[in-house]
Amino acid sequence: MAGVTSTWTEPSNTPLTLLLLGKGTDPASERGVDCPGDLPAPSDPDLVARATAAKAALGDRVFVLGHHYQRDEVIQFADVTGDSFKLAQQAAARPDAEFIVFCGVHFMAESADILTQPSQRVILPDLAAGCSMADMAVLGQVETAWEHFQDLGIVDQIVPVTYMNSSADIKGFVGRNSGVVCTSSNAKRALDWSFEQGSKVFFLPDQHLGRNTAVLEMGFELDDCVLYDPHKPNGGLTDEQLINARMILWRGHCSVHGRFTIDSVREVRERVPGVNVLVHPECRHEVVRAADQVGSTEYIIRALDAAPAGSAWAVGTELNLVRRLALAHPDKQVMFLDRTVCYCSTMNRIDLPHLVWTLEELVAGRVPNVITVDEKTAHDARIALDQMLALP
Ligand code: 13P
Ligand code: SF4
DSSP, rough: OTTOOOOOOOOOOOOOOOOOOOOOOOTTTOOOOOOOOOOOOOOOOHHHHHHHHHHHHHHGGEEEETTHHHHHHHHHHOEEEHHHHHHHHHHHHHOOEEEEESSSSSHHHHHHHHHHHHTEEEEETTTOOHHHHHHHHOHHHHHHHHHHHHHHHOGGEEEEEEEEESOOOHHHHHHTTOOOEEEEEHHHHHHHHHHHOEEEEEESSSSHHHHIIIIIEEEEOOEEEEEOOTTGGGGOOOHHHHHHEEEEEEEOTTTTGGGGGHHHHHHHHSSSSSSSSEEOTTTTTHHHSSSSSOOOOHHHHHHHHHHHTTEEEEEEEEHHHHHHHHHHHOOOEEESSSSTOOOOOTTTOOHHHHHHHHHHHHHTTOOOOOOOOOOOOOHHHHHHHHHHHHHO
């Protein structure tokens, strides 16, 4: 990918309303609105001992999942760590565990609830750990877009595909309309399958993963992709644009990965000759084009494990993971692609006090912060998730 000149630029000046975190401004969105009250103080020196004791007391009754972007203080208590695909698989792999404590964000816990047994309870230690990308696609907006595609007579050609980073409502919509969920580790396989079912894909909610996969991995042109802006009438697109498009991309993005720029890539190449630039596919198209490698968090971890001693790597993904990788590979030079980009603030809401509170509540016989997806939505979303798990 290095050396290819990009012709794509982000359209400017489109207002994208972001919701206030944890304020209940959109109770229908995937983001939680309540926070627990009686947390231990973050300065409590006994937090590690308290978490260890509570987890031991619960034994096999509890299974703790940790996404790679979680803080070190939390990840040390995870029974399994992974990207969103691996964690979705793992959630279903322990049907005997009474409680699944999900150290990640709200949409991941929803997927875990859908994929686990009815008797199991999935717990998110802080209900305000949402995802700004998932919040960018609200069911009503997506249904409005779909009705417009129906009016245009193109809906039968379209397969809806949603990134795992979306609410259960959106996954349900996709399942009802014979589509599939994908993650950053199987997006190409999901698109290959979708283009066997229809001639167009409606990709939600991450425009960058959709565009990067279609153009860089499947041979589509940038002109085959159009950007549907839910804040504009008819998505801001003409009928002709929608009729001609192969990929209709929802205007959503990750607020963390979207901040890496082409300048970060140029700057690190000048500063560190021979550096390998390795980025997540949620990054902007021009950043991914300028990188040497692109892949999900699991891919990034494997690439660094396989890298020779002495090699230099600038990694464009969430900072908790990059810091951990730098510590795990002292024989390699592992650096963050852009020093102005910070942690995912919602992933970081799950901290040790929230984990201790959660585990101690369970020991005391109370079950806090249970994430439950209603049966109808869960049924429809499971169709799209199962389709993903069955991808060749
Ligand atoms: P993956 O876990 O699929 O790499 O996605 C990254 C991410 O942004 C999770 O919120
Ligand atoms: Fe959402 Fe991006 Fe944070 Fe992942 S890293 S939870 S996509 S905001």
